[in-house]
Every structure is written in structure tokens, then in C-alpha cells.
Amino acid sequence: MLAIESFSEEALRKSFCSLREIGVNLRYFVWSICCRSRTLAARVALVLACLLCAALPAISHAEDDYSDTKIVRVGYYEDAAFQAGAVSGAVRSGYSYEYLQRLKRYTNWEYEYVYGDFVELYNKLRSGEIDLLTGLAYKSDRVDTIGYPTLPMGNTPYFLLKRSSDKSLSEDPQSLNGKKIGVLDGNMKSMLQEYLEGRKIQAQIVIFNDPPDRNTALRIGSVDLILIEDLSSEADDGLEVYLQLGSSDFYVCVAKNRPDILNDLEKAQDRLFSVNPKLLSDLSTRYYRRTALSSLLKSNESEWVASHKKLTIGYHTNYLPYSGNDEMGNVTGLVKDIVAEIFRLLGIRNVEVVYRGYDDFAGLLKALHDREVDIAFPAHVNFWVAENEKFIPSEPVVTTYLDLIYFGEPPNLEHAVFAIPAADLILSSYKKLWFPDNKAVYYSSNDESLRAVLSHAADAAFINGLRTDYILRSKFRYRNLSANQVRGDIPLGFAALSSNNDLLQIINHGLKLVEPEFALHHSLPYQKNHRATFADILFDNLPVTVLVIILVGFLSIALIARIALKRKENALLAAMARVDKMTELGNRRAFDEYMDSLMGQETPSDFVFVQMDLNGLKRMNDEHGHVAGDEMIEMAARCMRSVLSPYGNVYRIGGDEFAALIRVPGEQVEPLVRELETAFEQAKGEHCPEVTVSVGWVRAEDRPDLSLEEMGQEADRRMYEDKKLYYSKRGMPSSCIR
Template identity: 35%
Template sequence: MKSKTKRLFLLLLSVIFVFNFNSIKGTAGKSVTKTVRVGYYQNEVFQEGASDKAVKSGYAYEYYRKLSEYTGWNYEYIYGDFVTVYNMLLNGDVDLVAGLAYTESRSHLISYPDKPQGTEQYSIVKHQGDDTITTNPTTLKGKSIGVLDSAIKVALENFLKEKNIAANVVTFSDYDALLEAFDKREVDTLAGESDGIYDRSHAETLYPFGETDYFICTSKDRPDLLKELNEAQSQLFLEYPDYISVLRNKYYPESLASRAFTSSEKEWLTSHESVAVGYLNNYLPYSDTTKDGKVTGLIKELVPYLFKQLGYETVAIEYVGFDTYDELVKAMDDEEIELAFPVGGGLFFSEEDGMFISKPVISTLTDLIYSTNYYDNSKQIFAVNESNKLQYYYIANHFPDATIEYYPSIDACLKAVLKGEATYTTLNGLRTASMLKKPDYEKLSFRQLGYADDMCFGVKIGNEGLLKLIDRGLSRAGTEYVNNLGSVYSDDMYKYTFKDVLRENFIGAFIVFLIILAILILLLLYSVRINRKRIREKEDAKREIEAVNQEKFVFLNKMNNYMREPINNIVSLIRISENMNDLTNIKNNLAKMGSFSKELTTILNNILNISSFESGQVKIDDSLSLYNFFGKRVLIVEDTLPNQTITSDIMKKAGMEVQIANDGLDAYEKVKAAPSGYFDAVLINVDDRNIQGYLFIKKIRDMENDIRSEVPVIAITADESESGKEKIIKSGMNGFITKPYDVKAILDKLSGIIL
């Protein structure tokens, strides 16, 4: 009997286990979600977007979303003003409401979790400029105080009762109505959370009158949600102990109290109608002085903008430029200026200089400059500009063991690295690109360092009011505005000059050049006349030869137009230079003549090429007819019409279809827009920087998973050096052809690549 009972008991346990196991198995693979009704009211910054179509944001909204990561809750938002939403929570029409302060009476009506959502201070706020209300609470007597119908009202009434103040308390059901009444001055003051009145520049905090924690509360009908809320908050604060601080700093970086001017700020503003600003010369994009003695750089626009943000646009700005950092610091010490920019070096070096520094105006990463010819990682010899201690401060802070060699300018520092006198120098990140574009520094390389370099304002120690005003202005201006200014003035940093200046014998050489050019033009004209005679003798080929002749006339006229302008310019410069005594201006004119002569040389080479090709001196050998170029399509990338004409003439006579692009970017767009295999080859001039041939090949080869990235690219170059050829091949191009053109060599090269 006992054995039978035991068997029945074991069978029953087995059935229960199988049932429970199947239930667990059936739900284990599913993500369980629960719909939770959230009472959502509008409160600027804390909880915004209180309608179905509005974008939601704010402190409470982000907190809700974070909790759902732990609970899996799916929210249904139900909207109303604060009083309406609170009553919904009491009636069980919503499950959660955020931002509720704890009161004994409420604790019997709604459920509070173990941990608060945040802490809030209650403050009395008046209209800025209303001197009838002061920090003395008795001045509230007879005044109207606007307050939300919430726990704040209870705290306010207790405060007024404690201070024995008879004031008119006006309650509102939501924040929008309260703030609107305050903005319209329908109430004399308001009592609220400092962070709840975020955007009130015309308001001034007087004093706090209470402080309380606030919570996300649940309906009494939902103990299950309270349990899940407590578990989620415990896990959240375990994983992110400072989550509340981070969230508060994100949404309330500046309290209302901090937006009211302090006594030191007010004192400075009332005692100053102008401010003297000292700045560093030769330090664009930050600051510099133009040739006519005017300030330039972001400092020019930033200081007036900061005072505009403070509402004091009438403060006159006086700028004074200094060539060295030491002169700037001394002027500050001698009280010749009140504000210095840019300064830095951190707390220690700024103290050494007798300055307070502001919050960073702009932070950029610094670039380490070195030459691959002299790179030696075992040595740390830094070339430092003795005129700008910001560079020294940076190196001293981050490379304390480095050896420092001083040079009179940043250009001298860069040249020291080029010569191997120093291993490194540094450049501010906003200056690197413009500095290294100069031809003298083509062999320099750089890498970005991991330490930010802060550019700050400086004031003399003790000038607390101005420092706080500048920090306040920077907070309101924001980093995006300053970064945009930096980009604008980076473009104005350096102007290019010619490296080589032609000497006095250039004039004689140029005259010889003109004579040779004239002879060549006469030879070309003679060639045209010979071709005309041949046309008359060959009636059977009359139409074809006339068409060719017409093309030559068009080309010649274009060459004449192209040559006329540089020749006229050169003649004018010669005449001007004959009457000059200023060597600098003569050198500048010679440099300009050099530019025009190079242009004429290019035209001359084009004339020689087209003349040789058309006159029959260069012929396509009969053996080349074995190459079947018909149906092949080539893209020619040249920036001048003569170059385009010559190259396309050769390709067309070889049976190819030709398309033209003016530069590398134009060519890239044509290849990108064309179907795969549309172009059989690309011929691109890599000598002319305007064409950007190497940029083109990089963009083409970087087209991932695209057969168009494999299109054959052949460089056109006049550089026959081994280094030049090596550069072309390493760039990803398939080959090169050199000028002046050898037609057979060109077609041989093409046949080997595309046939």
C-alpha cells in the first residue's frame, strides 16, 4: 500500500515538473514586454514634447528610456497639465508620473520608490531690475508669488508662515501658464525649481527656500510596477553610480542662479565702458594684424559677440597687437590691457604669468611635425618659437624630458626640422594644413598627438568680474560658433609667393625666346601654305584635306589669342620695370613675367606637337593598323584647350571615341556616372596641380566593390625622372606617357593596356 502511494506521488511530481518545464521552455525564447501608461506633462528641459506629434526630450524622458532598458517596459504616453496628470495617477488612469516631490499626505495616495529621480532646490525668483524686492524676505510682503499647484506650494506656504510674511500666493496648474504669467509680469515673483525656469535671461534668483528629492511614482494599483522600478533603479545606480549627476549636467549645465550677474560682474560692468584686448600677432586663425594695422582673426569677432550674448553690446573694444607672448603678458601686468588672447599653459604656467585663464575658447589637437629624412625616435629635440610661449608650455607639459631649442619664428622651427637641427616641432591643429601647404615644407610630415591644446582668454589675477563675464559669454556662445570662426580665418593664413626669382638677364633671354617663337609661327604658317598647295594638286582628296585645313586654321587662331595676352602683359611689365628703382617691385615684375613665359612655353610645346602631327612629320605607322582601337572609348583629362585638342586628335585618328574632362574631380564624376566598362582608359595630366591627377586616382581606386575602380589610368607627364615614374606607379596608375608626344609610343602603351 505504501509502495503504491509512493509511486502515485512520484508520478504526480513528474507531471508537475513536465508542465512547468514546458511553460518555461515556451516563454524562454520570447522577449516579454509590458505596456506602461505614463502621465506626461510639459515642463521645459525636464520633460518636453507633451503631444503625439511632438519630439520628446528632456531629463525625465531620458530617464524613462534608461529604465526601459532594465524593465522592458513599452510606454503609452497620456498627456495633460501637471494637475490633470497627477489626478490621473490618483485615479489609476496612468501608471507612472515623474518629478513628484515626497510629502506625507501623498505617500498614502501614490507609491514612492526607494530611490529618487533627482534633487531639486526651490528658489524665489524676481524680475531683473526690480529693486523693490531684495534678498531680504520681508520685501515679499504684499507681493504676488506665482507657484505650481504642487509640493512647491506647500514648501512656499511653510516658508512664508515661518517668516511671518503676508504675500499673495497665485497657483497655476502647469508650468507653461506659470512662466507665461511671470514673463508678462502678471506676478511679481515666482517660486519654482531653479532648473524648471531654464531659459529666463530677464530673471534673477534671490535665495532658496527649500530643497527636496523628486521621484517617479507609481499608482497604488500597480505594486508590480513599483517592485520592477525599485529593481531597475538599484541595478542602474550599481552600474552607473554617477548617472544622476551626468544627466543633470547634460540638461542643466547652467542654473538660473548662475545666469544672474554676480556682484563682481555687476561692478565691472558699471565701472567700464570699454575693454582693452591684447592679442598675439602672426597667429592666425586666432589673431593677427593686417598690413593696414587692423586686427584680424577670430578674436576680432569673438569679443564683441561675447558681450552681445551678455546684453552689453555698447562696451567698446580696443585691440592691441603684440609680437611676442612675453610682451602680451607684460602688458597685462602693467595694466595696459585687461584681456589677453590667446593664452594657455594650464593652471601652473598661467599662475607664473600672473593670470587667471577662462574656460577654453577652443580646444584643438596638436600636430607633431617631423622630417622623414632626419626622423629619430630616440631623440626628442624640439624646435620652439621663442615668440610664442604657448608652444613651449605645451611641450613642457607633455614632453617634460625633451630638449628644447629656440628659434625666432615658427617658420624657422619648421626649417630647423627640415635641416635635421631638431627632431620635432609642433603646430596647432587649426594651423597645420595651411602651414604645410607652402612648397618649402613639402618634405615635412605630421601626426596628431592625443593631448588637446586649449586656447583661453587671460585676465590679471584679481580681475574676477571680467573673468566671470567672459566665461559666461563663452557658455552662451557655444563651441560651434567659435569652431566656425576658426575655419573661416584658417583660409586667410598664408599667401603663396614664387620661390625662384628671375635675375636681370631674363630680359635678354626673353627677347631671344620671342624671336624663336616668331620663327616657329612663321614655320607653321608656311606649313599651312604647303598644305593648301597639296590640296589643289589632289582633287580626289579635296574634301578631306579642306576639313583638316579648316581645323588647323581654327587651332592657329586660338593659339594666336592665347599668346596675345601673355605677350602683351610681358611687354607691359618690361616697360614698367625700366622706370623702376625699387628692387622688390622689379623682382615681383620679373616673377610675373616668369609666369607668363611658362604659359608661352606651354603654348609653344602645343604648337610643336600639333604642327608635327598634322604636317606628317609624325605618322601613325601602317603596322599600327593591326591594333583594333575602333569602338574603344577614352577619357582625356587636360585643363587647357590646346592640350585637349592635341591629345584628342591623336586618339581620334587612331579610331577611338574621345570624351574630355577639365580636371580630376570632373573626371571622377564622369567615370562614376558612366556604366561599368564604359571607359576603356583614362589619360590624365599629373603635372598640373589644378587637375589633381593623384586625387582622381585615389578616389577611383577607393570605389569599393565597383568594377569601375579598375579602369586603366595612364598618366601624361613631362617628368622623365625615376622618382616621378615611381610616384605614378605607386599611386595606382597603370602606366605613363611623356611629353612631347611620340605617337607610336602612345599607341603601343594603350594597346598593351586596353587590347
């Protein structure tokens, strides 16, 4: 009985769907004929026919009452960052896929994906075998066969892409004569033909049905160039842009026999863009940041590398986490990591990098103009600032914000007097850009500026947001100062002279290839936990100190100071929610957030997932005490940071568990792991006699079948195999393994 009821219900649903389609198609057919009819009699007859169709909407609505879902057949083809996952069961992603999912929020659509190449799916759209197809340019000869909405889903430039090794193509477009150019059929073919005919260029056009075949043909040399849409291209070693042909809008197009879907689409797009007018810009930024870029050096970049054996970089010695000196006086901070990453991505190995530190921005800029250094970091990436200070800025490395520092109640920013260190060109330029009418009083240092705020000689001062805690906790006198973020971001990057334009081009080239999260994740470990000294307390509160010494005595003052410092230190540690306080590595939260940010993205071939676990931590605690156990954890973390941080991010994800997400060329992975193991072997502590760590790693190039999560599981399995081997060699039972 249940089976019969189920069958009847399914049959009824199909009947409703069929009647509804008949109603929609018949009304559309009658209306289009009516519009073309020239005689009054014909039109009257057709109007009567429309009345006969009036009952069909009732049937259609009956289906709506039965189910709110409308099945929409979507043509889905593979096209890099535009549409990925064009096979059954694959993970779908990309610009077009997200756009379709956002449209679905404002419709009753349920997608049924139809896979194929672009030409095949375009023909199915024309014949009504599918309902939707994305990525079509507007062409007047298509209007009669497919439906266009009013609003485009994006705009794309068109580029000719060539092999970087092909030196036969010059800047003169006439060098295209005799070349084979691969192109997709349709609008791109027409655009290429128009370009070639307009310049009387004799080139052979080779037609492809889908982008992967076209791209492969260029790589293997079957064609000399290919015409690509900017939005469907990604960074590819060995390929580079030859020239741009133009640009055009592209659309979500609808089959002519589905005016209901076109009507839904128009309404959904209106709502979509009213909610987020910057949607297209946001999608382009998310999916096409590295569009049509190559890690291969341009000819002028290669010439610079070949003619320079050394690169001298000037940096600010007291501007952590961006740049500074460590305890040994050597460079540290983001500047060191970002330069190493740029050189790694571009394959630059024979240029020695030398760092030269300066105590303030004025001295750093003077060194640049005196040619003591080739480039300087950090600099305010703003063209008005750069023009006034006579330097050329790079693309931004990181974007930061400023905090307004004040004493008591927040000041009125319209009339506030700002205290600014005279040598801090970033703060002074920020004031000119955002508060040009306010008065500024200039002081010799940050400390003098904050003293001016405390004494009411100025209403407020500015501090870089990532340095606020570090600076305000560095002096006991700052304990009553408050901080609020102010408007306006500050992009920071490198500064160079116009005579070093080729070097700046290399820096910009590398920055466009660097992962967007790199700067943030490599800044966090360099945020210092600074504490006030007892001398600060004495000198900053001398009258109070003398009075307390007389009344209570030195020991009471010391105790109160320690309690105050401990509270401040605990507050700072609590604020560093993404940094492990013992090792200063990223913690579990930072690891999980970074993993989430990578989900849905294509895993690069040089990506390596490393899992590490300390051997014998419990035994170390039992035999040598917890001091030795803590020292073991800290020494292991130092080894990991020293060896692995230049290649990516290292995290402490558990008590004795660590993970690293790095990018290393295939042939360098095993030497890097051996270097890490050597670092562990050489580590000796005051309380901890040795550090042994089990390591398991998986390279994406070796296991392209694994997802990011599965890579982590496989690395964890290999790590435990390494741990079993360790305990076996020492004659210890497997029960020792957690």
C-alpha cells in the same frame, strides 16, 4: 470572416492583458498582507492562497508569448527643457523625454502618454491611473503611495528667481519679508516653508499646479519670486537668480499597483548606467547649459558699461583661425566674431571696441600687465597657468587640441625632447601640464622649432591642431614632417587682471549665452590656405636646386615645383570638406550638419532663415565668360560674409544658391536686408559688371507655427517671389527662372 477573426483576436488579447494584470495585482496584494500578518496560522493560510495564484503566471506568460510589448502609461507635463511637447501631436523633447527613451532600450515597454499638469498627474500616479511619472523628489511620506527605484534620474538645485528690475530685494534674505513667492505643490513647497521658518521670514506662499503658470505669474508681477528647479529653467530676459535654497535627487516613480514595472525600471537603470556612467552629466550638459541665466546685465556689469566708452582688446596677430590680421592689417578671426556676439546678446551698444595686435604671447601678456589692453585673447584657460602668469581666465571660448610634429618614426613620448617657441606660453604651459618630466629646448619661433625637429636637435614639436595644415604647408621644407594628435585638450579664452573683474564677468556672462557651435562654425572660414613660395623652395633646397639647374635647367625645376604645390593644394582643399573652396563659406555639408544639430531644439524668437539666389548667373557666363560668372559668385559671397556673418552662419548650398542662419532682433532684420542689398548693388568686378541677388527671409517670431525645415521652405518660396519680381521688372519671361 476576416472581420470575425480580427475581432476574436483582439478580444483574446484584451482577455490575456486583463488576466495578467489580475495575476500581478493579486500576487502583490497577497505578499504585502503576508508581510503584515503576525500569526503563524494567518501566514500559512496566505501561503496556501499564494499557491492558488500559481496558475496565474502561466496565463501571464501566455500573454508574453502572444506579445512582447508592455503598455506603460506615462504622465507627461510641460516643463521647459525638462519635458517639452505635453500636448497631443506636439514634438516631444527634453531631459526627461530622452531619459525615458533610453530606458525603453532595455525593456519591452511601449509608452502611452497621459497629459496634464503636475499635480493632476501626481494624483493619478497615486491612484494607479498612470504607471510612471518623472521628476519626483524623495519624501518619506510618499513611500507608501508610490514606488521609488534605487537610483535617481538626476539631481537638481533649487533657486529663487526674481525680476531683474526688482531692486527691493537685497542680498539679505530678510528682504523676503512681505513678498509673494510662487511655488509648485509638494516637495518644493515643503523646502520653501522650511527655509522661511528657519529664518523667521514672513512671506506669502502662492501654490501653482504647473510650471508655465508659475513662471507667467512672475513675469506679469502677480508674485515677487518663484522657486524653480534648475533643470526646468531656461534663459529668460528680465529674470535672474536671487539665491539657491538647496538641492535634491529626483526620480522616475512608479504606481504602487505596478511592481512589475518597478522591477523592469530597476534592471533598466542598472544597465543604463553600466553602459554610460556619465549619462546624467551628459543629459544636463545637453539640455541645461543656459539654465537660469538672463541676458540682462547685473548692477555691477551695468555700472562698468556706463563708465567705459571704450574696450581695448589685445590679440595675437598670427594665430588664425582664432586671431590674426587680414591683408589690410586689421583684426580678423574668431576673436572679432565672439566679441560682437557677446555684445549683441547682452545688448551692449555704446562701448567702442578697439583691437591691438601683438606678434607673440609674451608680448600680449606683457601688454595686459602694462595695462595697454583691458583683456587679451587667446589665453590658456587653466587656473595653474593663470596663477603662474598672474592673470584671471575667462570661461573657455573654444577648446582645441595639439598635434605632435615629428620627422621619420613617431618618437617615444616618455623620453622625447620637445622643441618649443619661447614666447608661446600656450605650448610651454601645455608641456608643463602634460609632459612635466620631458626636456624642452626653447627657440625663437615656430619655424626654428620645426627646423630643430628636421635636424634632429629635438624629437618633436607641438602645433595647434587647427593650424597644422596651415603651418606645415607654409614652407616647402616641412613636406616630410608628420603630425599626430596628442592627448589633452586646451581650452582657450580671454585673460584679464583682477582689477578688471567686472569686465571679465561681462565676458563670462555673454559666453554662457553663446550657442555651443558658434566658435567652431566661426573658426572654419578663417583657416588659411597657405602655399609655399618659390623662394622657400630655392633656399630650403639650395644644393639640390643648384644640381638640378645644372642637369635639367630652371624650367624643369619650376615645373616640378608647380606640380608638387598643386598636389599639396589639392590635398588641402580635399581636407576642407566643410568649406566651399571658391567662396570660403560653409558648404552644403556644413549647412546640413548645422541644420541637423538644431533639429528638436526650440527655435529662438530672433532666429532668421535667409535664402539667396544669384540672378542671371547663366547669362553672365554666356555673355561675359565663366571668369565673370565666378567673380559674380565670389563678390556675392563677400557681400554676404561682410553683412551677415556677425549675426550667424552663411553657406553656399548650390552653384548659385546661398543660405544664412542668423539671429537678429526683430526691428533690425529689414535694415540688415537693405544693407545686404546695398552691398550687392555697390559690388563691381573686373569682369562682372553687376551683382543682383534674390533674397527671401523668414523670422521665427513672425511664424512660430513653422518648424526649422518649414522656415527654410517658406524662405525659399519668398526668394522665388523676389526673383519673379526681378525678372518682371526687367521685362524677361518667367521661363528664365530655374
